[in-house]
Amino acid sequence: MxxxxxxxxxxxxxxxxxxxxxxxxxxxxxxxxxxxxxxxxxxxxxxxxxxxxxxxxxxxxxxxxxxxxxxxxxxxxxxxxxxxxxxxxxxxxxxxxxxxxxxxxxxxxxxxxxxxxxxxxxxxxxxxxxxxxxxxxxxxxxxxxxxxxxxxxxxxxxxxxxxxxxxxxxxxxxxxxxxxxxxxxxxxxxxxxxxxxxxxxxxxxGSPTVKYRGLFLNDEAPALTNWAAEKFTNGTGAALTGSPFNHFFYTHLFELLLRLKANFLWPAMWSSAFGVDDSLNQFLADYYGVVMGTSHEEPMMRSIPVEWTLFGNGTWDYDTNQQNVYNFWVEGAERARPFEGVYTVGMRGNGDLALGADTNVALLEQIVSDQRGIFQNVFGNATDVTTIPQAWCLYKEVQGYYESGMTVPDDITLLWTDDNWGNIRRYPIPSERNRTGGAGVYYHYDYVGDPRDYKWIQSTQISKVYEQFSLAVDRQATQIWILNVGDLKPYEMPIEFYTTLAYDSSIFNLNNLNDFVAAWATREFGLDAADATEVASISANMTMMLSRIKPELLNATTFSLVSYREAETVLSAWDTLNQSASRIYESLSSDKQPAFFQLLYHPVQAGYTLTNMWVDAGINNMRAMQARTSANEYAEKTIALFEADYDLELWYHGLLDGKWDQMMSQTHTWYQYWQEPTQNMMPALMRVSTRKPNIAGAMRITPEGTLGTWPGDSPYQCTQGYNCPAPSITITPFSPVSNKYVDVSMGGSIPFTLSVTSNVSWVNISSFDASLTSDNTEQRVFLSVDWDAIGEGNSSAAAVSFNATLPDGMPSYLSPTSYVVLSLVANRTSVLSGFSGFVEGDGAIAIEAAHATRNTSVGEVAWAEIPNYGRTLSGMTPWPRLGNNETNYTAGAGPSLEYDFYNFNTIDESGNITVTINMSPSLNANGDDRPLAIAVQVDSSTPQTSYFIPAADPGDEPDAWGDWVANGTVPVTGNFTAWPGAHTLTLWMIEPAVVVQKVVIDTGGLQQSFLGPPESIKV
CATH class of the missing domain: 3.30.379.10 (Chitobiase/beta-hexosaminidase domain 2-like)
Incomplete structure (x- = not known):
């Protein structure tokens, strides 16, 4: 191939x-x-x-x-x-x-x-x-x-x-x-x-990699449901359910599936019933050639809860209402018998809930046995029941029944699932791979549930999809792949990546994922090679930024407003993407622009706008707390962005005379818990009086890296909160950013003229004077150091004075403090001659996992880079995926990644450092007797082994899992001795299928932030 x-x-x-x-x-x-x-x-x-x-x-x-x-x-x-x-x-x-x-x-x-x-x-x-x-x-x-x-x-x-x-x-x-x-x-x-x-x-x-590969429409309201109601019904929908998903809708979907080389469908389920809503639905699926099934909680080709609500008798409980439930299933099998299908077996609670507390393995085994008996009765004795395609989906607590020893007939496909956030919970272990029914995977691009719904715009990285599904291929879970795509749109490109991978996984490797996107861009938009490559970059960076934290999880303090210039760096990256996407959009002919808007431009615009809105709201809140009148400007920006967010929705709905009206109607701001709000709501905003003088003085001084603002008292200036010392900053030559800034702001109604001076010549000042008025309320002053003027290894101090001159005739009592003196310390740190590696700056060292000094293999197993993966750059994972023939290594014996680093400080001058390895959220997919692990070593110390995913109850995730998936990382932290100087940190492979994203070393100055420090300088 x-x-x-x-x-x-x-x-x-x-x-x-x-x-x-x-x-x-x-x-x-x-x-x-x-x-x-x-x-x-x-x-x-x-x-x-x-x-x-x-x-x-x-x-x-x-x-x-x-x-x-x-x-x-x-x-x-x-x-x-x-x-x-x-x-x-x-x-x-x-x-x-x-x-x-x-x-x-x-x-x-x-x-x-x-x-x-x-x-x-x-x-x-x-x-x-x-x-x-x-x-x-x-x-x-x-x-x-x-x-x-x-x-x-x-x-x-x-x-x-x-x-x-x-x-x-x-x-x-x-x-x-x-x-x-x-x-x-x-x-x-x-x-x-x-x-x-x-x-x-x-x-x-030849034959596809995966036998049954398809999509699941789920959590389809309001967007898909309202759109289909507008386009395919007269407004009334199906007679019994009101569902808009009739054969006019489904035939468009059947054709799409077949064009994508997919063959399988779980239909929309909430307020819909595929076999009831339209008598042509099942017939036409089979006519087109699409294999039908029903979701993980809908056994025997019947919709739950809709059909049970309409036609069921009594409670949905096989223990107390066995005959009525049994008869209900018989009708489903009889209705589906003429058509090609894969039957879901087993049972979950009504409405996608767990069964009752009294449910036990014996009852579930009886349920499956009785369902098999139904097949025999309905299909006749001439049919071998084992030839009827059946799947048991091990979703949530159902996996627990299997892990507790439930016996499942060998010909039933075990459909393993992810955690709803794209992390597959388990793969078949070697002893499970000889089942005639094989195994498969149920996976999510869209989800409703803890820790937060995510179903507005695409937020899935195809690199993550490849990483997870290549494991499924290697571990022989290839009988069925079913993908939860919510509303279908706007997941078009990642859907096609999934179907292409399922059709022929052999064509993909770690080095050609971007090639897929470039080829897709060429086909869809007729782009030349350069622009197609740029689209691949836009897509990779967009999905990285949307997946590091789902848009629905964003808030005003997600990205730090004071540490590492994190928020502004995030916005700058979004701005770059927006400019690139805008350039390509504007270069396209008018007939191609609607497609480009749907497939790429809208999610870039939407992600940028939403992130910008939340960051600006955070700046507004922060600056209002600091009594800076520029807070008001950010209030106006936030309001404008909130309206722009809805303007994008209207733009989408107005495309092509309203063809996609309602498709972007999903709410996505101000969640109070996991469930979607009923309306988009703007972030809370604050305003500062521009009519009243500030009692501490007209001028506000805010150094980079602190919430504290001078003059006046503030709980962020010092622990005591009053009579705090003057502000100070430190600059070192190995900081990833070579300068520090100080924001000078109006604090009320009084304008002033700013002058900035220093008592030494080696301080470089970007702005020496400025006039701050109601039309220019802020001035950012950058301070840097002329390092040639400071001897190597020396520490020098300077005083930088910020002086406010009030307008003529202004009483001085209206501005009791007219100057602030900031202390600037310049530490000209240096490394030993001949050292090569990453160097501490600002009290921490950060290294992208892919930038190892040495990558040492053992046999055929080595660490390999997954590009465009995770939160910041990429991931490193052992390759081949099965590692050491599916066995593990002892700490210190497996493939290793080494990182040379140089530190100048230790925590509290104790000689100790803290090392945090940012791992991707992954589950113990080999079973809890083979938990994921990695070993960390500094210099020649004994490697510290971390089994970083704790065991959980069968079918459940660890207690901290919600936080880990929300933040896109599992931090693995250890303490080590590393006195100032050159050192080597080593990561040892123990188990396969781990993914390392980033290494962060705290030498005493690590600041709180979402993404961690930017990568340190390497010499």
Whole structure:
């Protein structure tokens, strides 16, 4: 199988293929490949000189294939303007050897092996080798065949191993000719061409990596529900439920799934019932070729709680109401029997809740046994129950029943789940991998629940998806993958990454994830290589910033307003993304802008606007507490951003004459607990009087790194809160930022003229004077040091005076303090000659995990970088994923990462430092007898082993889990001895599947912040 990077090379070559991660066979130039005279090695014309090749099928072909062929013909017409004819032949023609020629142009012959008399005739007539697809699941092949049937000199033959194999082959060609899978769902314009050719090698694909791979519409109100009600109903919805999800809605979704090479669907469940809302829903799913199921809490193809509320008798309790529940399940199986499906078995409480406290393993085993009996009765004794696809989803407490010893029939797929936040709780261990039903994964891009709902805009990193699902592949959890996508939009690109990975995981590796996004950008927007690469960068950085803390979890103090310039650095990064996305948006033609807006520009704008609003609200609150009148300006900015947030929603809803009205209606501000608020609410704001003089003086002085403000008393100036010393700051040459600032502000109604002086010449002052008035209430003064004027290893002090001169005639009693003297200490620290590594600055050392001094492997196992992963840069994880043949190492024996560092201080001059390793939230997916672990060592000290994910009750997470996933990291902290000087910190692999993001060393000056210090200077 080609690596994705190879496929992308083809995409940029003369072949001109538009598909992602597939074998390239389409071109738009007759001279793009070999044009030898031998017909078997020349290009085949799908469309040339305005004439399209006709499409032949047999009348005994699957209906879904007939439909896909018709859609493919429509796609060809959209691309070229030429419309292929479609002819269905009866099997009798081929049986009698009747001449099949009806046109002068060589045709396209489409069919399913074993279900198409047309393809059977071609194989019998030519001896065509179909061994690559015969007996395979959803595989396909194509070939240019000479003399395929009497009367035909040549044909392009498309053969599927089964009905979806044929359907996928057709949609593969649709994508390659220029029709995006998202042409309807995201309004991606069709790429027009005059001619279309296919290469002699043709297109092909073997069986997918994952057998059943699909989506789950969940937590679909208000956005998807309201949109569907507006677009697909007359406002009343289904008769019994009011649901808007009828067959007009679902057929759009079925087509999207198939174009994405997915085959499985859990339908919308809240206030909806797929089999009840529209009598055509189940029939058309099967007609299209989509396998249906029901969610983890909806057994036997029945909607819970909706159908039980409508048709159930008594309580949803198998212990006390067994017969009524049993009858309810029988009806579900009977209704679904004619159609292809995967049945959810087992039982959860009504409304996606846990079962009662009295539920036990024996009762659940009886439930599954009785459900199997229902299958036997409904499908008949001639059917082997073990051949009916069934899945038991080990969601939340259900996993606990399994871990407690519940026996599950071997042919039932064990569907392992994530923690609802993208961290898979468990994978099959070696003893579980010989089950005939195999294993799978249920995963979330969207969630309602603790610690907070997140379902507004995309906040999932594809690097995280790859990290988690590559483990699923290696640990053989590939029978079923089901992805909770909430409202479907706005997760388009990460959905396609997931479906592409599920279809063929072999094309991906740690080095080509950005290539996928660049190829996607090229296909969707027709971007050149440079802009496509920029889109990949925008997407990676956007999702990093939206996933480090979900937008719904943001508040006014998330990012520090005083430490490490964190908040302004975060906003600066958002501003850079916004400028990049805006440039590309504005460069696109008007027909491409709606798609770009939906797929990338809106989430950038929305994330930037929301983050900016919360940061500005925090600055407003802080400056009001500091009695700085500029707080009022940030109140106005916050109000404007709150309105801009809704303007973006209106922009989205107004696209294309309101096609997507309601789709962005999810609330996303001012959560009080996990559940969504009913309305967006603006952050709380404060104002400072601009009419009243400040009793401490007209001028306010706020040094960087403190909430304290001088003159006057403040609890943030010193512990006592009054009679505090004058402010001070320290500057060292190894700080990641080379200067410190002091904010000078108006504190009330009195304007003043500022002058700044120092008693030494080695202090550089950015602004020596300024006039502060109601129109200019703030002046930021940067202080830096001329290090050449200070001897190496010396510490020097300076006094910097901030003086306020009041307007003529202003009584001095209105401003009793007119100057503040700040003490500046300059420590010219230095490292020993020859040292190379990271150096302490401002009392801490921070190192991105990927920037190890040495990366030492053991055998074939080494630490590898996952790019664009986590909160700040990337992650480091042992590779291959299974580590040491699925066994662990003892501390000090496994692969290691070493970081050389130099410190000047220790905590309280004790010789001690604190090391914090920021790990990604991951669970003990090998089972609680194999908890995740890492060992940390400083110099030659004994490695300290940390089993950093505590065991929890079966089916539950550790107590601190909510905080860890909310903050995107699990801190692993240890104390070590490291007197000032050069040292080496070593991380030892013990268990596979851990991911390290960042190392932070506190030498006595670590400040509180969300992301930690910026990376230290390396010499």
């Amino acid at each position: 080609l690596l994705l990077s190879s496929v992308l090379v083809l995409a940029a070559s003369g072949l001109g293929v538009q598909a992602i991660g597939q074998t390239a066979c389409v071109s738009f130039d007759q001279n793009s490949t070999s044009t030898q005279s031998n017909s078997s090695t020349s290009l085949f014309s799908l469309v040339s000189s305005g004439e399209a090749a006709p499409i032949f099928l047999s009348s005994d072909e699957w209906p879904g294939v007939q439909l896909a062929a018709s859609t493919f013909a429509s796609d060809v017409e959209k691309v070229t303007g030429a419309s292929p004819s479609i002819t269905n032949f009866t099997s009798i023609l081929f049986a009698n050897g009747t001449d099949a020629s009806t046109t002068s142009s060589p045709p396209i012959l489409v069919g399913t092996l074993g279900n198409s008399s047309l393809i059977a005739a071609v194989v019998n007539n030519t001896g065509l080798d179909v061994s690559s697809v015969e007996g395979k699941w959803e595989a396909f092949m194509t070939a240019i065949v000479d003399n395929p049937l009497p009367g035909l000199d040549k044909a392009y033959v498309i053969i599927g191993a089964d009905k979806r194999g044929t359907i996928f082959a057709l949609y593969d060609h649709s994508e390659q000719i220029g029709v995006s899978p998202w042409y309807w769902w995201a309004d991606v314009p069709v790429t027009e061409h005059i001619d279309i050719f296919v290469s002699p090698s043709g297109c092909s694909h």
